[in-house]
Amino acid sequence: MALIKTEALSYQYPGGKILNFPALQIGINESWLLTGNSGSGKTTLLHLISGILMPSSGTLQIANTLLNNLRPAEIDVYRAKNIGMVFQKSYFIDALSMHKNLLYFAELSGKKADIEFVNKLLNDLGIANLARKKPTTLSSGELQRFSIARALINKPGIILADEPTSSLDDDNCKRFIELIIGICKSYGVTLVVATHDARLKKEFVNTIQLN
Ligand SMILES: Nc1ncnc2c1ncn2[C@@H]1O[C@H](COP(=O)(O)OP(=O)(O)OP(=O)(O)O)[C@@H](O)[C@H]1O
Numbered sequence: 001m002a003l004i005k006t007e008a009l010s011y012q013y014p015g016g017k018i019l020n021f022p023a024l025q026i027g028i029n030e031s032w033l034l035t036g037n038s039g040s041g042k043t044t045l046l047h048l049i050s051g052i053l054m055p056s057s058g059t060l061q062i063a064n065t066l067l068n069n070l071r072p073a074e075i076d077v078y079r080a081k082n083i084g085m086v087f088q089k090s091y092f093i094d095a096l097s098m099h100k101n102l103l104y105f106a107e108l109s110g111k112k113a114d115i116e117f118v119n120k121l122l123n124d125l126g127i128a129n130l131a132r133k134k135p136t137t138l139s140s141g142e143l144q145r146f147s148i149a150r151a152l153i154n155k156p157g158i159i160l161a162d163e164p165t166s167s168l169d170d171d172n173c174k175r176f177i178e179l180i181i182g183i184c185k186s187y188g189v190t191l192v193v194a195t196h197d198a199r200l201k202k203e204f205v206n207t208i209q210l211n
Pocket residue numbers: 013014016019036037038039040041042043044045196
């Protein structure tokens with residue numbers, strides 16, 4: 001069964017052209033690359049899947065839930081439970097250690113942080129030795145590895161990453177993408193990476209191409 005399924009999905013920003021998306025069937029624990037030229041709608045599609053935007057037409061189904069039918073409050077609950085996000089730039093609080101940052105973000109969702117899970121994540125990502133450091137003392141490659149931990153902290157079924165490697169050099173890019181694909185595989189998480197970064201193409205079997 002598909003975890004993410006769309007049919008005839010489209011979105012139109014006020015006054016903008018209609019963005020039409022190909023039908024998608026993305027399975028549990030699969031890794032997908034979302035590519036296309038600048039302006040083709042990669043970020044918009046990620047925002048539709050995460051419920052930040054509602055489709056103008058078409059259907060979007062995640063597991064057994066038709067997102068079109070949800071009310072805004074239900075969408076917020078859906079997003080908090082199901083979606084982890086990784087962005088081009090990491091977002092952490094400078095005054096807190098990385099460990100405290102992760103506990104803080106875990107608790108933002110209203111649940112008590114699972115410290116054992118946080119520690120397991122840090123070990124699995126090979127960043128436990130950096131957990132006492134503050135964000136300003138870390139490199140962009142190290143911060144992006146913590147962004148993976150942040151995205152996984154509430155145990156989502158789906159991770160959406162928007163241009164996660166565009167500020168990384170070749171070594172960090174390779175390390176990051178292998179790490180996020182590997183950890184999503186081992187945690188049973190479905191991964192969609194939107195990018196125009198040609199370095200990522202060879203890492204994915206499944207590709208969505210937007211025009
Ligand atoms: N908030 C907005 N209001 C109006 N138009 C928007 C808005 N955000 C994006 N667009 C337009 O919608 C289209 C798709 O944008 P989107 O950011 O999804 O593309 P993208 O493929 O992610 O591009 P890039 O690779 O440059 O990030 C573009 O034409 C863009 O100008």
